[in-house]
Amino acid sequence: MKKVIAISSSGRKKNTYKLIESTRQLLKDAEIELEIVHLADLNIRDCRGCDACILTDKCPVKDEVTDVLNRMQEADGLILTSPVYMAGVSGQLKRFIDRTCRWYHRPALVGKPILLMTTTAGGYAKDVLTYLNKVSTFWGCRSCGEIFRTVRSWDVGVTEKELEAFIQAIHQQRPWKPDMNQVITFQVQKALAFYALPRDQSYWKEHRWLDAVYYEGSQVAWYQKLVGQSFFKLLSRGMKNQKKTSKD
Structure with a gap:
């Protein structure tokens, strides 16, 4: 069975987390296992800006980031998510992304299908998705869709159609066409x-x-x-x- 790692970056397990969970059965029906990594549950420290990861491939900060990065590399697909906080991504996700600086120089997720998600009580969903798309491009990922929900649609789970391109890419049934x-x-x-x-x-x-x-x-x-x-x-x-x- 294929495996997808979903990065949940809210401080709580509510709207964005539920949106991720709504994909579980659809992915299972497509013979894909879903694992959610909730960043707020982990020990993740700030990037020191020391450039050690770029210059030596080793990060001096000892926490749980390395394990998450390894699991992302081993997965068949990724779901990257964030609620909209102050017109941007959550602090938890920004802290995590900063720790992947080496992947901008030496992309480690090349060709990995990725699905992007956000939820918002107001606006700026497109801004968050644009940023997530930029980061996933730095990593070398293969874009497979963007999903957002607002206060009016929080209870609407991810649909089969919204997952179609992602699932097909994981099973290598769709060509990779960058923009x-x-x-x-x-x-x-x-x-x-x-x-x-x-x-x-x-x-x-x-x-x-x-x-x-x-x-x-x-x-x-x-x-x-x-x-x-x-x-x-x-x-x-x-x-x-x-x-x-x-x-x-």
Whole structure:
């Protein structure tokens, strides 16, 4: 049976948590097991901003984050959620995301299907989903839908149609087609791998991404390839000039 890890980031187990739970039977019917990781139940400390994870692949902060990250890497799919707090994600989730900084430089969840969810008593659901989408793109995930509920629809569970793309991606029944923003983000990360840190360059070379427009296994349209390649050349030119200036 396939397995999905859902990250619950509210301070309580109420509206967003219930929305996650509403997927359990539908996922089970599709032979997918759901495990919910409720961040408020875990010992998760703030990122120190020391860059150790980027420079050495090791984080000096000892808590339960490493275990969660390992389980996310082992899962067949992910559900990333947050209620809307002050027009943004919850503090619990931001603290957790900050601890994944290394995955921006060296993506560890490439091709992993991900479903995004939020609930709100007011507005800003789109803002939260946009941020979650950006983070999951940094991680290398495969976007499979966005779901939100407002005060008028809190009691409406996730529907089979809303889960369709996610389930099909987990069972590898749907092609992976990134959008233009994701292709451009990839080019930015690739440029940094080329010109910033040797550790990043080795990682990207090992995974054969340095000559790619996007990750292996994805279907990139011709115009996305053209824009992506042009954007990378522009970035490279700027980084080369900056590097040359800093040496002079």
